[in-house]
Amino acid sequence: MRIRRTVRTLNPEARPGDIVAGQHSEMPLAVDLDGTLILTDMSWVSIRRVLLPRPWRIFRFIWLELTGQRAVWKQRLGRLLKFDPAELEFHPSFMEWVTGEYARGRELYLVTASDRLIAESIAAHLGIFNDVMASDGDINLRGANKAEALTARFGKGQFGYAGNSHIDIPVWEAAGEVIVVNPEKGLMDLVGDSADIIFT
DSSP: OOOOOSSOOOOTTOOTTOOGGGOOOOSOEEEOTBTTTBSSOHHHHHIIIIITTSGGGHHHHHHHHHTTOHHHHHHHHHHHOOOOGGGSOBOHHHHHHHHHHHHTTOOEEEEEEEEHHHHHHHHHHHOOOSEEEEEOSSOOOSHHHHHHHHHHHHOTTSSEEEEOSGGGHHHHHHOSEEEEESOOTTHHHHHGGGOSEEEO
16 A cells, blocks of 8 residues: 655655755654665574574474464574674665764664564664664564554654565554665555655
8 A cells, every 4th residue: 555645755856865855854763674774684694594504493483483473483593593793784875874863863763573682782783773672572573563563652653764665564654754775676666755765
């Protein structure tokens, strides 16, 4: 479903990362992790590093997925995963921009469907986030769950959100600022001119 909003729209001549109307937003900014802040998915990083070297573990995680316990297997993988956040590939232009937002005092929140242990490790490495909201073994923080959590914390339309996926549409529908980063194929056809800032 196409997002329809009455806030600022993207200038057709704007370049990726341009701020519409030359204004900075003061509302808290929630930043997605997988595919947005970093150009990979931490679930796949976890699977490659934890499960593939010990394939006998895979069946246990498949069972958790099939029984609707995705948040549980993410938490278990997060506990087993050993990684250095410095080795991750961050989105260069978005990372530069969001660091600038931090420098001018904007509140930033890392909000991700990845497990909290992983998210907190990355947030600590970067040192720019006020807090982390993430999957915790009970709730898989994606899509509608993420929208509900952000709305409960900040209020509907009272936060910005940076994401990259069709799964993020419910979050953008609840947000007051739409930032699209590294968009999936076909995503801009749905978001259209609702995007305030775009990073390709």
